[in-house]
Amino acid sequence: MPFFSNLGSDSPHFGAALSACAPLCERSLWGLDPQAVFLNHGSYGATPKKVLQAQSVWRERLEAQPVQFMGEELPRALRAAAAELAHFVGAEPENLVFVENATSGVNAVLRSLRFRPEDQIACTNHGYGAVRQALQYICAQWGAIPVEAQIPFPIAGPEQVIAAFEAILTPQTRLAVLDHLTSPTALIYPLPELIGLCRERGIPVLVDGAHAPGVLPLELEKLGADWYTGNAHKWLFAPKGCAFLWVAPYRQAQTHPTVISHGYGQGFTAEFDWVGTRDPSAWLAISAALAFIQGVGLDNIRQHNHTLLLQARQLLLEALEGIPPAPEKMLGFMATLPLPPFWQQWIPELPLGERARRLHDYLWHTYRIEVPIIPFAGQLWVRISAQVYNRLAEYEQLALALQHLP
Ligand SMILES: Cc1ncc(COP(=O)(O)O)c(C=O)c1O
Incomplete structure (x- = not known):
């Protein structure tokens, strides 16, 4: 079931959604450079000034x-903040802890587990680079083998993810290390089905949900994963360094932070x-971030961003004949x-990453456009983000900039 099923361009609601697609929020609510066309919320987010002010208040309290x-103060404040975030992601507060980023969450889990030589760890070729590196590290340590499902891109539908993933599962x-929303290709994976395949076979699942909170509705207690970061x-919209790790109760005793400290042996949240x-302060400011979302309206944000994204995608595909x-x-x-063929052939003597x-x-x-390439x-792609401060004209600027070589 698609999450944004009523907003497709073939839907009767699409016209109404399109006309509502002015920026939802004034960009001045963020500290973003006014000269920049910022089409890359996805890499690091962008935190509203109001949330940063709340973070500063926490810092002042600490330093006083x-x-x-x-x-x-901190132990209680931290648990209260964790409870608020847990409520938002459909989790029990005692099953959720803060970590600094999804990379830390993945590492805490991978470095807690034990493997035998020849054990296989299933993942996909759309996985995030740092997570793939962590898998290499763990596999080298234990003699285990990372096995990557080759998910096609371009892709026709979620069935192709399911088929490619099922094909690599063995005794x-x-x-299994699975993305919820992939980084290079921006795809929502059919997570419930993928987790179902693993559960049928007794394979534990670690989900890298780096991009999912705020984009996709989450019900972590019902998802069936073992770990979710x-x-x-x-x-x-939280400050940088605010992330979480959810761990199923039956996995908590075997899951430890990468850094062992005073809480060791005193239970999951204490550790x-x-x-x-x-x-x-980034964690304690989650309350302000969730209040910001509530102020704008989560449904409004989802409707705006997804609709703007589809408009922008259509505009760029038409302009670039993709x-x-x-x-x-x-x-x-x-x-x-x-990207069009002329960009694929641009400075061909250089490696793809350098191009x-x-x-x-x-x-x-040249254009003050921030967008990841x-x-x-084996190809070059452009990944656009749509956020409440963006407007369609910004993607037009990108289309114009990409229509010819330097
Ligand atoms: C799928 C995925 N996993 C993990 C990460 C890492 O996030 P962080 O740098 O916050 O650890 C990212 C970052 O973009 C990502 O897209």
Whole structure:
């Protein structure tokens, strides 16, 4: 069932949604450079000034009496913040801890587990680079083998993800690492079905949901995963360094933070809530981030961003004479689009990654457009994000910039 099923361009609601697609929020609510065309919310998010002010208030409270704050105030404040975030993602508060980012969440899980030589870890070729590196590290340590399902891109539909993933599961598969929303290709994976395949075979599942909170409705207690990590600093407007790890109760005793500290042996939340002195203000500001979302309206945000994304995608595909590489139902607030042949052939003597970097830098330095250029499956792609401060004219600027070589 697509999450944004009533908003497709073939839907009777699409016209109304299109006309509502002015920016939902004034861009001045963010500190974003007014000269920049910022089409890359996906990489690091962008935090509203109001949320940053709330974070500063927490920092001031800490610095007014660090000892009292860390010892007395923080433990309660942190659990209260975790409970608010847990409520938003459909989790029980005692099953959710803060981590600094999704990379940390993935590492905490992978480094907690034990493998035998020849054990297989199932993942996909659309996985995030840092997570694939962590898998390499773990596999090298234990002699385990990462097995990547080759998910096609362009892709016709979620069935292709399911078929490719099922094909790599074997009796030796000991863990599956699955994205909820992929980074290079911006695809919503059919997670319930993929988890179902794993559960039938007794394979534990770690979900990298870095991009999902705020984009997709989450019911973590019902999803059936063993571990789920997600970022609040991307699409939940929290300050950078605000992310979470949810762990199913029966996995908590075997799951430890990568850094072991005072809480070791005292239970799941105690272990993760204190991993040494650090600045907890990004986590404590989650309340302000969720209040910001509530102020704008979660449904309004979802409707605006997804509709703007579809408009922008159509505009760019027409301007660049491209074919949609994924069905609308697999998209949230980001889309990855093919660049035309003349960009694919641009400076062919350089490696693909270097060409991607140069095109990104060219767009920024020449047009002040920030958008990721992605080398994937031997080609160059552009990944657009749609957020409440964006307007369609910004994607027109991108289309114009991409219509000719430097
Ligand atoms: C799918 C996915 N996983 C993990 C990450 C890493 O996020 P972070 O840098 O916050 O750890 C990203 C970042 O874009 C991502 O897209």
